[in-house]
Amino acid sequence: QLMQLHDKLSLYFALEDAERLRFIPPPVGVSDWETIRTAGVSKSSSDQAVMYARTFTEALVAWREQDAAAFNTAVQASSALTTDVSATTRGRLRHEWDFSQASPFILAMSLYVLVFVLAALSWLRFSEPLGRAALWILTLTLVIHTAGLISRIYIQGRPPVTNLYSSAIFVGWGGAVLGLILERLYRNGIGSVTAAGLGFLTLLVAHNLSMDGDTMTMMQAVLDTNFWLATHVVVITLGYGATFLAGFLSVVYIVRGVFTRGLDQATAASLSRMIYGIIAFATLFSFVGTILGGIWADQSWGRFWGWDPKENGALLIVLWNALVLHAKWGGLVRHRGIAVLGVAGNIVTSWSWFGTNMLGVGLHAYGFIDSALLWMFIFVTSQLAIIGIGLIPLEKWRSPLAKAKGPKVPHAAPAVGT
Template sequence: MAGVAAELANSKAPRAIPAPSSERQWEPLSTTLTANWVKEIAKEKKIDSTDKLAATIAKDIFSKQYINQLVENRIMQFIEQIVQTQNPNLSQNEMREYAKRAAANLPDDMRQSLEPTARQEVLAGRQRVESELAKSLQTVNGGTDLNRPSNSLADKMAVALTAYKRGDAPAFNQAVLDYRTAMDAEKPQALTKASSWTHRGVESIFGSFYGFESRFNQFDPFTLASVFYLVAFIFGVLGLLIWQAPLQRCALWLMLLGFAVQTIAIVARIYISGRPPVTNLYSSAVFIGWGCVLLAIVLEWIYRMGIGTILGTVVGFLTLRVAYGLAADGDTFVVLQAVLDTQFWLATHVVAITLGYSTTFLAGGLGILYILFLLASKLGATFPDNARDALPRMIYGVLCFAIFFSFVGTVLGGLWADDSWGRFWGWDPKENGALMIVLWNALILHARWAGLIRARGIAVLAVAGNIVTAWSWFGVNELGVGLHSYGFTEGVLVNLAWFVLSQLLIIGIGCLPLDQPPRNRRPKAARTALR
């Protein structure tokens, strides 16, 4: 069991097991197996407390012979220090040989003066080992009492994991059956206490909480929502070209259907995890897309020209594909880092800053759409005049929401940092990334208010905001430094670089004089007549 516990402690996937104690409903499997192993040792030695067990183990380790050996080693270290002081030019090997000869011919009076000090230091070290061992045993056991019952479920799970590692299918199947039988007989407190109306509804439909989670994973609602968004986008683009009203209305309803599926899926994740909607990079991608689609629905409700539908479906589909890539390891309900284990700040700071990402990305998407409209118009395509005129107003309005959510989220993050780390601001890369979004959105708005930029300028700067936001979202994690370095994700940097290059290309196209009409050149005959 100790070997299985050690492997689990070093594995990347944390595992929990129901606890028999009413104080802790769930506990790490590796810790539980170690605690069971400690209790087995205590039972063999007929010991009832962690302090006594630590003293017994220390006594077994530090036998009289071993202590005498440590004393001799310490005396040798004293002699080496004296030799090194008297002969600083000797090499390490020469110094050791010299010290061995000196120790062999050490006078009795000098040994008698060195031995008490060496023995005192060795015994002090033994006492420190015993004290640290007692603390570790108490932590693993969850207290000093070793007469508490062992967690039999952990032992059964260890048997199953050991059989799986050996590739012994019959033994594994039998171990899993034994574990499930024990689970049915010893339900954890979370399943036996009085449940809320939500739990009762889930149990009446799906049989249990775990049945609901299993059906949720089988249903894969986010993939279904991305399909709805993709089909809605196709209908929306066709609606700009032919059969405008019916196709755009169909695209809008498909987007609303995909949004409803995504909303229900997010609510289900909140229920399963017992946490606010954003707890890791995967859930942030899902929530960012959800926020973009929500605001796109509002824009479509206000302007009613199909732009909100097209943009919402594109961003919704792409963010769900990003989430799909982030879920490559298959586990999206990961155990939170200790610093993130707080419901209040997850529900305030994280949600606010993620909505800031959503709105900034949506403004950048509107900017891309405006630049594409200019390019298509330059190539001879025709679009309704109100669509081209409405896009800059949409970008401006969305940026106002973006700077609000980004600023509030950044301030709340500082308050959380002060609560957790004792300082409001430490110029951490993640903090700097959040500040960059606030400053960039403020720069765009002030440039617009001062008349430094107009429609095309605000669109180009909004597209640049996509780069700033993507860097704050993913880029700073790749630095692997700072107090937020737990967000490091492998394999993201290349995709991030391609995304930045695509945005720079669009910015370059937007800087071309696409919105300037061609100069009217007078015929040669007319120029001659005017001379």
């Protein structure tokens, strides 16, 4: 509660000081926009910035007095002052307006739902036409998702991931791209279902994060480097997306196996290969991203590793994925076992992504999100429930796996599931 009170008081004083209202355009060669207060009193402000602040103040006074003619005159005068703003800045402003009106991520969310429904229905009837339709709509949805990402990159002049909001968008995009590749390879609807599910849920997370205000906030000083944002942050976020995709594939395995008759030996083997391949991809990107993060930390804070909660979370993802791969290599788990471990990967990744921020400590703790605690608790509980369902004895499953005899494994250690 003290943290919430602090955040609200900080917001109040920032608004009272007009610090958040930075709409005085900078001169050519300057990147930071100004507030009315700074433009009016700062010695470094140009005459044009002072005039811009004056016309905006006149517009506010006219609006308060309900003087439409004076308001229009002030707005026209303000618009005339922006002609000297650089062409790049004007282009970004126009594109940001078009972007906000188009709402590509809201549209993508709706299309992801449609893809999910069509791909799931293809498991029941009309598998060929419905599966093909789901694949093409998924491709279109990813084009829209990608266009939204590129728009944000152009507007901000930054790599795709700069804060929690953009990380949610990018995690979903990376997972959906991998899901599309799986669907192109296997053509069984599983890639479409998982890509659509992951894409929708991550965009839903991003939408809820956007409720807190600006999604294109100013960069913190330690993050103000495009090189490391484009390397460490992008690479490790792709690792997040891949681990989540493996977890969603694992959920499909367990749900289809326990509750339907749609998981035969061939489908189980196919799903197991998908999960294994995606976890291998996630391990590589998580490991490389963590190493790059250590190099960045050494340059920023003078130490490669400091057991910071966020650093520990990244290490947990690497270790967990490596554990799953070694369990598969060593014959300790088979198809069902890797699926159960894959679902647990969702818990590990969600903790590294959001949970570490909730601790409120460490150099990577950029703010507590009060609503995230409940939703993370719900998500973790749901994943634990799915793990419990996956551990139900095979003879209780509805799928043909209950009657099939698993392959022998030439290892002394017992294997979990088939």
